[in-house]
Amino acid sequence: MKQLVLGGARSGKSRHAEKLAEKSTKSVFYLATANAGDSEMSSRIALHQQQRPAHWQLIEEELFLAKALQKIDAIDHCILVDCLTLWVSNLLCHNNAQLLAEQKATLINMLPNLKSDIIFVSNEVGHGIVPMGELNRRFVDESGWLHQDLTTACDKVDFVMAGLPLSLK
């Protein structure tokens, strides 16, 4: 089972994804894409850590997501990827268009072959006005395209608003 949990900032999407993982009978791996670049980000990461069960195994990977998933893939594993938005942002900040395109294609192509249950978390970022700055617009574009590709590849899609999941697929 592959699932995508979408939602805005502070929508409760991570909490919802964690609840889905808590119900799993498989061994849970938490794959974090965050990069604690500054103190604001560090405190956001710390907050997330406090809310997770301590026995979950933590994997950290900022860029090579597909490879990291493949490494821990197994029929009795449940992998929670939190979150794709930061992964896209990390790849874009490398200022390397080809790397993002390659990594995304690899992820989408390998997804049907992975044996693990996977729960992806990602931010909806495209419901405001077109942002200032070409990088920001690129980020909105790439996030949106990724979400469209993922919904095709996933069995279930939830959109979380104010802590309440809305089933889209």
Place this chain on the structure above:
Amino acid sequence: MKQLVLGGARSGKSRHAEKLAEKSTKSVFYLATANAGDSEMSSRIALHQQQRPAHWQLIEEELFLAKALQKIDAIDHCILVDCLTLWVSNLLCHNNAQLLAEQKATLINMLPNLKSDIIFVSNEVGHGIVPMGELNRRFVDESGWLHQDLTTACDKVDFVMAGLPLSLK
């Protein structure tokens, strides 16, 4: 009955909340949190006032929402609070983290004990890219957390898009 009406800017969320209040058989109190700080805001307030029934009682409270609710609480009252977004914004602009935390906790804790029907209106602000400025990010965080707490405390939650309510709870 406690309800939360969420929606984006110009989504028709206030209109939807007003329609809910119009159907109430109780005496309607309109609790406004707006502060007419400039002419743009004044004209937005005036526009809202034109659209409301004249016999509704108007209460204005920018900061101490829980106290204001308690003061008019009664079994035969229906209180329409428009809107929580401005209340959060007013508290944040006081630049007093403790005041916001206190006021929010007081509101959430007292809510189950209030005898009035209450309809809260609030803006979804977290579906765009992460905004510039720490205060803006704080505002998005606090709004999102408040909505999550409120959906737990409320009996019904609607998300309004283009004037059309979507029931989330």
Place this chain on the structure above:
Amino acid sequence: MKQLVLGGARSGKSRHAEKLAEKSTKSVFYLATANAGDSEMSSRIALHQQQRPAHWQLIEEELFLAKALQKIDAIDHCILVDCLTLWVSNLLCHNNAQLLAEQKATLINMLPNLKSDIIFVSNEVGHGIVPMGELNRRFVDESGWLHQDLTTACDKVDFVMAGLPLSLK
């Protein structure tokens, strides 16, 4: 049948609207409101063109949408208008409040009398924080008001997220 397809940036809303048009047994007209002002916009337009059936007739109109619709209106036509957001933006950039108000009123009033099937595409832009700049706030206001008016006039409304349509009406 009049339909409105709403969605965020890169949500797949245009693709969804095109799929609706492809199912139509009528002659499809693609009414584009885009103005290729810079190279970024040109490449976005080119991308949309590649994805459309070549036999659809292309009409371009940046400002006088109602007139353009009336000109090609017929019982056996299906008109896909992509998108209203750019149309509002074009009218606002003319810095002529009266022109926008007139054009919008003309569109809304004539809509029930048009014999064609019409599919409108528009961007949800109001789910982020209140943007900087009076023109941006005006744009969010006008877009939201237009959507509310259109949902009243349309038979069906879909909100597309990550390529998945959610039926609102």
